[in-house]
Amino acid sequence: MNKTIKTARADTPPRSDAAPNVTFIPGAVKTVTRKRRPRRWLWVPVVLAVAGAAWYGWTRYGESPASSAVVTEVVARGDIENAVTAVGTLDAVNSVDAGAQVSGQLKALHVAIGDRVTGDQLVAEIDPATIENRIEIDQAELANLQAQLISKKAQLVLKQANIDRQRNLVETKSVAQSTLDQAIADLAAAEADVNAIEAQIRKQQATLAGDKVDLGYTKIFAPISGTIVANPAKAGQTLNANQTTPTIVTIADLSTMTVKAQVSEADVIRLKVGMDAYFTLLGQPGKRFSGKLRQIQPMPDTTNNVVLYYALFDVPNPDGELMMSMSAQVFFLRDAARDVLVVPSSALTYPAKGTGEGSDRRDGAGSQARGEGRKAQVSVVTASGAIETRDVEVGIRNRVSAEIKSGLEEGEKVVVGTGSSATGTSRDNRNQRGGMRMPPMF
Known part of the structure; x- marks a missing residue:
């Protein structure tokens, strides 16, 4: 029996784990190929980018040579002033220090800072x-x-x-x-x-x-009517009046304030007593407080070799909004005009005296009044984009703007300088929207 089994196993072909040897006949198996669709939508962003670049280049570099090489301003109506500017401080026209004439202990102080008092009112007592x-x-x-x-x-x-x-x-x-x-x-x-x-x-x-x-x-009475602005002495303090008079309170009449402006020695000769003046405050730059020049003190204040003269004028203060030691931007008016044609001073050129050639832009650069009543020239951009030189008559002028009496019409564009087209275009757009804006005086 064992022999028979062995023989049967010998006749049985051995099993193999390798893959069977299969031969593929070409053409017997049908291959399926997918057809690709054209992706045309991928070109859409490229086309848009090219179109945008072309539009930008046309708008930026497709302008006329005249408008792309110069900076212009529109001739507009406005107000103009020729003024001497200065800085100053506010003080009361009348202020008095109420002090002790006898020595002793300050027994009572009947007022405080900010209180209003009348003349002969009891303000303090000494023991x-x-x-x-x-x-x-x-x-x-x-x-x-x-x-x-x-x-x-x-x-x-x-x-x-x-x-x-x-x-x-x-x-x-x-x-x-x-x-x-x-x-x-x-x-x-x-x-x-x-x-x-x-x-x-x-x-x-x-x-x-x-x-x-x-x-x-020993009883201190108010010498004037006004407001208590300072009280250096305190109740209970011992006062010694043998050498100096100690100040108990300072009373100021704030119904009228005086402006003490510091004017340079180069500008003080242009001031005249009685001329109009006004000032603005740091907190209220748009509000003017007007008065007339009352006094020019002859003795200057010299600091670091800078000579400054004090010019004083008074302004009413009925509402009490003006306070002691406020800083003021002061303007002493020499000339003023309202609702006139105004152009930037940089647009004007003046022919050299004695010759008809060239121009002198420096004429007027360092003086506010220079150029008034004189003939000048401006460069005007015409409707076609060309630039023409035109004679004009200048009225009031300051460091920023100038009045044009004749030679220009409202709405025309004058050349104020050269620069990139972007700068000129942006300025023109601003002018077309809101007209020429007068720059602040300070």
Whole structure:
């Protein structure tokens, strides 16, 4: 049986784990190929980018040469001023320091900073005890002297009577002449004593009167009507008035303020007393406070070799919005015009004097008034885009703008400089939207 099994296993072909050897006949299996669709949508962003670049290049570089090479401003109507500018500070026209004329402890302070007071209003009190004691002593001393005077006058009457008696005795030769002489001398001495006591009484009366005045100084009254702006002294503080007068409160009349402007020595010669002036505050740059130049102080203030003169003018302050030591931007008006044609000063050129050639842009660059009433030239961009030079008459001028009296029309474009087309285009657009904007004065 075992032989038979072995034979059967031998006849059975051995199993193999390798892949069977399969031969593929070409053409027997049908291959399926997918057809690709054209992806045309991928070109859409490229086309859009090219179109955008072309549009940008045309709008940026497709302008006329005149508009792409210059910067223009539109001739517009506005207000213009020729003014001397300065900086200054505000102060009260009238202010007084109320101080102590006697020494002593500040017993009471009846006001505070910001309080309004009227003239002769009680604002503070100094302890009067020391002065009251001095007055009591003065009165006692005066009473003593007055009593001595009564005694001396009684002695004087006695001495006078003794002389009369001694003179009668001398006439009857009852006494010697020397006795009468002694009586006369005693009378003279008695009169001198009376005069001395009377002088001491007058002196003591003056001392008493002075102490009474000092007693009155222990009550401090407001010398003017106004507002308390400072109180250096505090209640309970001891004041010493022997060397300097200590200030208790400062009272200022804020109903009218004065502007103290510092003007350079180059500009002060252009100021005249009585000329119009105004100022603006840092917190209210659009609001003007007007007045007239009242005084130009002759003594300047020199700091680091810079000479500055003080020009003063007053302004009313009914609402109390102006306060002490405020900073002010001050303008002293030399000329002004309203609703006139205005162009930037940089658009003007002036022919050189004595020749008809060239121009002098520096004429007027350092002076506000230079160029007024003179002929000048401007470059105007015409409707076709060409640039033409035109003569104009200049009126009021400052460092920023100039008035045009003739030669230009409102809405025309004048050349103010050269630059990129982007700058010129943006400025033109701004001008077309809102007209020429006047630059701030400071």
